[in-house]
Amino acid sequence: MFEIRWHGRGGQGAKTAALLFGNACMATGKYFQAFPEYGPERMGAPVLAFDRLSDTPITIHCGIETPDVVIVLDPTLIETQNVKQGLKKDGKILINTAESPSFMKDKLGLDTQKVFTVDASTIAKECLGKEIPNTPMLGALTKIAGLISLDDLIKDSKVKLEKKFRRTPEIVEGNIASIKRAYEEVKG
Amino acid sequence: MPIKALTGNEAMAEAMRQINPDVVAAYPITPATEVVQLFAQFVADGKVDTEFVAVESEHSALSACIGAAAAGGRVMTSTASQGLALMHEMLYIASGLRLPMVICEVNRSMSAPINIHCDHSDTMGSRESGWIQIFSEDSQEAYDSVIQAIRISEQAFLPCMVSLDGFIISHCMQGINELTDTEVQEFIGEHKTPYSLLMDGHPFTIGALDLQDYFFEHKRAQIEAMENVLPIIKSVGKEFSKRTKRGYGFFEEYMLGDADICLIALGSCAGTAKVAIQELRDKGIKAGLLKLRVMRPFPYKEIVSALFNIKAIAVLDRSTSMSTMGGPVFIELRSALYDNPVHPLMVNYIYGLGGRDIFPRDIVEVGQKLENIKRTGKIEKMIDYIGVRE
Incomplete structure (x- = not known):
């Protein structure tokens, strides 16, 4: 079982990213669950979303307490949220920031866990013209999680995005470009 | 498909x-x-x-x-x-x-x-x-x-x-x-x-x-x-x-065949309980699960016969009847067992009210307590609550 926790702010697309990643894993034959934590739903408020991935059917239906990977879509969340809570000793944390992994590792006071960083906000701005970091983070996650290939992710995300943005193909292309860039640029 | x-x-x-x-x-x-x-x-x-x-x-x-x-x-x-x-x-x-x-x-x-x-x-x-x-x-x-x-x-x-x-x-x-x-x-x-x-x-x-x-x-x-x-x-x-090759009856029996203690749950918690049952088995406890699917009509004869070899039962209820006699599944099952020649020990755990999460470790604990009840024959608390601040 592989478990992921997404930290974001309302409007950043944490839930959508969790669903897209789960879908992409399903397309490769894996079992998955993707779900958000429902608290107050407001733009900008801290939100959580989760993925559970497995090669065998999943029957567990509780929250995720000890994730293998934590993803932080907004680095300012580190100031107010305990983003490393429950992260496995050999777990990985992926942060959307222009800072280096070693800087973030010191900042978070992490010991055994690996830290990865990628400037997803800048990538999103340049590829999409909007600072929505969720899709680039999918690219970076794919690189560090090693569950599916970049091609698997792009193939499935494209189908899902094309459904959602039928009339605006440039949004689909921008998202795919941002996934590829973050996959290449993630550091750690 | x-x-x-x-x-x-x-x-x-x-x-x-x-x-x-x-x-x-x-x-x-x-x-x-x-x-x-x-x-x-x-x-x-x-x-x-x-x-x-x-x-x-x-x-x-x-x-x-x-x-x-x-x-x-x-x-x-x-x-x-x-x-x-x-x-x-x-x-x-x-x-x-x-x-x-x-x-x-x-x-x-x-x-x-x-x-x-x-x-x-x-x-x-x-x-x-x-x-x-x-x-x-x-x-x-x-x-x-x-x-x-x-x-x-x-x-x-x-x-x-x-x-x-x-x-x-x-x-x-x-x-x-x-x-x-x-x-x-x-x-x-x-x-x-x-x-x-x-x-x-x-x-x-x-x-x-x-x-x-x-x-x-x-x-x-x-x-x-x-x-x-x-x-x-x-x-x-x-x-x-x-x-579909997906079988449906009144309930699902999970590792119940050779079990001597049994958990009973319905809804999503039954899935989490399956993980707990595996953990209990790893600890050498012969636990099984009966996942109730049909609540009305209550398939009491079939449930009683499925529990034939069970010595102790813990019913997990995600609601309370407010009768002070426990949750609805517990009450009905106790009544169903009245005419049975053997009466397994029975306890009730109310859990998850208002969305309070329940984890495998909570259910493993229930299983361990139930194993103890089976061994000693003693029930300290017939109705208990999981993860509530008292």
């Missing part, structure tokens, strides 16, 4: 689309809102032939469903919590008039205090209303059960509600093995009813005043109809599993 990524709500809405009912009258409520919203979209997009009635309350929703079912239509709706409570009066009318229909119910706590998260107080609150009640562990079961419920309800001439756990399942996406639209239509068949208000040349009355002279007989007949439901559920489940 295509696999689709769907949330619990999407799975139930998708089943409704494939069923293509004649009438859906509904009023949205968290966490079942999406079911109604998605179905309304299917109607707007012309993907179903359904007459969709947007009403002003759940009471009206079920009233409209009753009228439509009496007119001979295949009828469905969806609701949760306060919505089901507002339907309460009409639930009895639907079952008393012996009208088949299906509610896609999303389990949510009852106010007050106000809360939108899962427990089973809403569904359990209507367990004496004459509806068939089927619980689901996950979206796949909910999807499968909604399709089966059409057949069960129409064959039994009794309404049926299929429920899944709010947010935990309703908003969790997973892969669903879907039937094709044609397969669903073949399975449910055409809705035929011997009586309907719209039958040409056969006028009849429905809902007439029924006082001391015949009311009792009609209620007796309704009880008999409920007594006849279990064989229907069994045969519909069997036929469904022939097509």
Whole structure:
């Protein structure tokens, strides 16, 4: 079982990213669950979303307490949220920031866990013209999680995005470009 | 059979689309809102032939469903919590008039205090209303059960509600093995009813005043109809599993064969309990699980016979009866075991009210306590609560 926790702010697309990643894993034959934590739903408020991935059917239906990977879509969340809570000793944390992994590792006071960083906000701005970091983070996650290939992710995300943005193909292309860039640029 | 990524709500809405009912009258409520919203979209997009009635309350929703079912239509709706409570009066009318229909119910706590998260107080609150009640562990079961419920309800001439756990399942996406639209239509068949208000040349009355002279007989007949439901559920489940390889009975037995202690749960917690059972087995404890699927009618004979070798039972209830005798499943099961020659030790754990999460470790602890009860024969607390601040 592989478990992921997404930290974001309302409007950043944490839930959508969790669903897209789960879908992409399903397309490769894996079992998955993707779900958000429902608290107050407001733009900008801290939100959580989760993925559970497995090669065998999943029957567990509780929250995720000890994730293998934590993803932080907004680095300012580190100031107010305990983003490393429950992260496995050999777990990985992926942060959307222009800072280096070693800087973030010191900042978070992490010991055994690996830290990865990628400037997803800048990538999103340049590829999409909007600072929505969720899709680039999918690219970076794919690189560090090693569950599916970049091609698997792009193939499935494209189908899902094309459904959602039928009339605006440039949004689909921008998202795919941002996934590829973050996959290449993630550091750690 | 295509696999689709769907949330619990999407799975139930998708089943409704494939069923293509004649009438859906509904009023949205968290966490079942999406079911109604998605179905309304299917109607707007012309993907179903359904007459969709947007009403002003759940009471009206079920009233409209009753009228439509009496007119001979295949009828469905969806609701949760306060919505089901507002339907309460009409639930009895639907079952008393012996009208088949299906509610896609999303389990949510009852106010007050106000809360939108899962427990089973809403569904359990209507367990004496004459509806068939089927619980689901996950979206796949909910999807499968909604399709089966059409057949069960129409064959039994009794309404049926299929429920899944709010947010935990309703908003969790997973892969669903879907039937094709044609397969669903073949399975449910055409809705035929011997009586309907719209039958040409056969006028009849429905809902007439029924006082001391015949009311009792009609209620007796309704009880008999409920007594006849279990064989229907069994045969519909069997036929469904022939097509899908997914078997459905009144309950699921998980590692129960050689078990000497047993946990009983329904809804999503039963899935989490399976993980706990594995852990208990690793510790050398011979624990099993009985996952209850059908709550109404209560399959008491079958449950008692499945528990034949069990020395100690812990019932996990996600609601309380407020009788101070424990949760509804506990009370009914205790009663069911009264005539049994052997009486296993029984304890009740109330858990998860208002969406309080339950983890495998909580259930492992229950299993360990139950093993201790089995060994010592002593029960310290008959009714206990998991993860509550006392």
